[in-house]
Structures are given as structure tokens and as C-alpha cells.
Amino acid sequence: MKKNDLLARWLNDDLSEQELAEFQASPDFEKYQKIKIYTAHLEVDGLDEDAMLSNILQQKKIAPKVIPLYKKWAFRATAIFVLALGITFAMKNFVPETQTANFGERTSFILPDNSEVVLNSGSEINYKKWNWDNNRRLELEGEAYFRVSKGRRFEVQTNLGKVAVLGTQFNVKARKNRFDVVCYEGRVKVNYANTQIILTHGQSVTFENGKQFDTPVKSSKPGWIDNQICFNKENIKSLLDEVQRQYNITIELNAKDATSLFTGKLPANDLNVALQIISTIYHLEAKKVSENKIIFDEK
Structure with missing residues (x-):
């Protein structure tokens, strides 16, 4: 009183x-x-x-x-x-919940049904808590790894496509015009434009500019969870975009060849090593012009 x-x-x-x-x-x-x-x-x-x-x-x-x-x-x-x-x-x-991982950061959180989500750098998820068990749906911008608790249909909506599951572990990446989905456990249904694909344990699919191709799955979880940036047939611009997100830096590229595709890994916790690998592969010279800016020039 x-x-x-x-x-x-x-x-x-x-x-x-x-x-x-x-x-x-x-x-x-x-x-x-x-x-x-x-x-x-x-x-x-x-x-x-x-x-x-x-x-x-x-x-x-x-x-x-x-x-x-x-x-x-x-x-x-x-x-x-x-x-x-x-x-x-x-x-x-009733107000939508937002989880964000800024450049150079990662964010882990638990959904109302105890499903686990890990957001990669430069990513965002939006969802509503109200009636979650009957409407497990969220919107993703960027990349995230999911460990989904069993229950009703679970949907991940992106601007490039949709992934639907019942209970499983999978990774979704939607960056610019490229859409990657990897299933680590259970089954997932992937919708992209007019294409629908069912993925099971150890399978993956990639869509880029309307074209589909498969990508190998060599581990039980995404490489970025263990501080490894994994690439499969990606050009240098996409590669540098991801490096910028992981290290929260700005990279300027002065090179004619921007179409060669790269498959491999870069460390997400050692910038100097990552720059050395990129320089060697593409015959470039990396110059650190400030604390947060790198310029790549042709040798």
C-alpha cells in the first residue's frame, strides 16, 4: 500500500x-x-x-x-x-523479438521451445514469442545454425528461400544472391523459387543466381562455429565480404581477376593468417592502411 x-x-x-x-x-x-x-x-x-x-x-x-x-x-x-x-x-x-550479431560478433540464444540458435557475424533473426509452440516461424537475414527441439513444423524464412523442419540440426546462409542450406541431423525441406528439395543427414544444397549445385559436408557442424570460415566455389568478392563481417573491418580490392572461385578455409580468429592465405592464392599484396582498413593490390 x-x-x-x-x-x-x-x-x-x-x-x-x-x-x-x-x-x-x-x-x-x-x-x-x-x-x-x-x-x-x-x-x-x-x-x-x-x-x-x-x-x-x-x-x-x-x-x-x-x-x-x-x-x-x-x-x-x-x-x-x-x-x-x-x-x-x-x-x-506480442511485440516481435529481434536477435542480432554485429560484424565481428556471434550471438547464441534459446527460443521459447528450447531450440538453440547461433547467429554468425552480420546476421539478424526476428520472431514472435506469442503462441510459439503452434507457430514456430522466424525470419533470418544472414547466417545461423539451428538445433531444433522436436515439435510442430519449424520454419526459417529468408529473402532467398525457406527451410522447414520438425526437429534437426542445420545451417542456413542467405547472403546477397547466394542461398546455402546444410543438414547435419534429421531432415529439412528447402524451398527456393519453384524448386523444392528434401535434405537428410550429411546433405546440402546451394543456389546462386538461380542455379543449383551441391556442396560437400565434411563435418558435423558449420566451420564458423569453430572459428573457420569455409568457402565452396565462391569468388573473391564473396570471400572478402565474409572476412569483413567476421573481423569487422573494411577491405578494398584493386585487382582485375574477381571471378576465380575459391574452395577452402580461412581462420576467423587470426586476421594476419587469413590475409596471408588470400594474398598467396590470388597473387595480391595486403596493406594495412589503418586499424580497420585493408587494401589488396596486385603484385
């Missing part, structure tokens, strides 16, 4: 300067302030006082029932608490 009394006195501008300062410094003040603003318009219509007086005089006089002012305060404070709880519930359940 002490908090209710404080709220009631605040609503009626009855706090001392010190009490008001302490209340404004509390973590919940901003929430109560918003609720006060939102509910300020909830006023009854104007009353015809003359008509009301005439009506009262024509009726039998009855002793008025006096409601103590503190009860009005308590009622209004209780209403604010109920409204606050409603807003909090809505924010936690």
Missing part, C-alpha cells in the same frame, strides 16, 4: 520536492509517466449542473455517501498497476 499511496499522491501533485525527485529517479517512473499521459484523455463528458441540481431537489433527500479521498487515490493507482501489467504482458509476448 505504501507504493499505492505514493502513486496516488503523485497523480494528485501532492509530493514534496524531495519525494518527487526520488520518485522520478526510480526505474519505474518512465513507465508510470507514459501511462499517465496515455490515460489523461479519459475524462467524463461535461455535466449540466443546473439540471442535476433541479433533479436532486425533486427527489427525497438522502444522506450523501462520502468516499474518502485516499480510496480514490488507491483506486486510480490500482488501475495504473493493472494497465502497466497489461502493457508489460503485451510487450513481452
Whole structure:
């Protein structure tokens, strides 16, 4: 009741300067302030006082029932608490949840059904908690690894295609015009344009510029989980894009050959080694012009 009394006195501008300062410094003040603003318009219509007086005089006089002012305060404070709880519930359940991994970072999190997700650098996932068990659907930009708990259909929607599973482990990567899906356990259904493919344990598929080709699966989980950037038939621009994401740097390429395809691995935790490998393969010279910028020139 002490908090209710404080709220009631605040609503009626009855706090001392010190009490008001302490209340404004509390973590919940901003929430109560918003609720006060939102509910300020909830006023009854104007009353015809003359008509009301005439009506009262024509009726039998009855002793008025006096409601103590503190009860009005308590009622209004209780209403604010109920409204606050409603807003909090809505924010936690109906507002989409967003998980992000910035450049040079990775993010792991658990979905409401205990499914596990690991986001690779420069990636984002959006989903809704409300009724999750019956609608396990999320949107992915970038790359993520999933360990899905058994249950209803689980869908990953990207701008390039969709992956649907029941319970499995798989990796989805959607970067620019390239879409990669690898199944490490169970079965996944991949939809890309007008093509639908079922992948089982140890299978993968890649779509790029509308063309389909298979990629080998040589491990039980994505290489980037263990700080290895894996490439399969990717050009140097795609390769450098991924290096920039993993190390949160900027790379400028001054080379004529940008079409040669690379299959192999680069370390995601040792930039100098990664630069040496790229320089050797493409006959380039890497120059570090600042802390976060690299320039590749032809030798």
C-alpha cells in the first residue's frame, strides 16, 4: 500500500520536492509517466449542473455517501498497476523479438521451445514469442545454425528461400544472391523459387543466381562455429565480404581477376593468417592502411 499511496499522491501533485525527485529517479517512473499521459484523455463528458441540481431537489433527500479521498487515490493507482501489467504482458509476448550479431560478433540464444540458435557475424533473426509452440516461424537475414527441439513444423524464412523442419540440426546462409542450406541431423525441406528439395543427414544444397549445385559436408557442424570460415566455389568478392563481417573491418580490392572461385578455409580468429592465405592464392599484396582498413593490390 505504501507504493499505492505514493502513486496516488503523485497523480494528485501532492509530493514534496524531495519525494518527487526520488520518485522520478526510480526505474519505474518512465513507465508510470507514459501511462499517465496515455490515460489523461479519459475524462467524463461535461455535466449540466443546473439540471442535476433541479433533479436532486425533486427527489427525497438522502444522506450523501462520502468516499474518502485516499480510496480514490488507491483506486486510480490500482488501475495504473493493472494497465502497466497489461502493457508489460503485451510487450513481452506480442511485440516481435529481434536477435542480432554485429560484424565481428556471434550471438547464441534459446527460443521459447528450447531450440538453440547461433547467429554468425552480420546476421539478424526476428520472431514472435506469442503462441510459439503452434507457430514456430522466424525470419533470418544472414547466417545461423539451428538445433531444433522436436515439435510442430519449424520454419526459417529468408529473402532467398525457406527451410522447414520438425526437429534437426542445420545451417542456413542467405547472403546477397547466394542461398546455402546444410543438414547435419534429421531432415529439412528447402524451398527456393519453384524448386523444392528434401535434405537428410550429411546433405546440402546451394543456389546462386538461380542455379543449383551441391556442396560437400565434411563435418558435423558449420566451420564458423569453430572459428573457420569455409568457402565452396565462391569468388573473391564473396570471400572478402565474409572476412569483413567476421573481423569487422573494411577491405578494398584493386585487382582485375574477381571471378576465380575459391574452395577452402580461412581462420576467423587470426586476421594476419587469413590475409596471408588470400594474398598467396590470388597473387595480391595486403596493406594495412589503418586499424580497420585493408587494401589488396596486385603484385
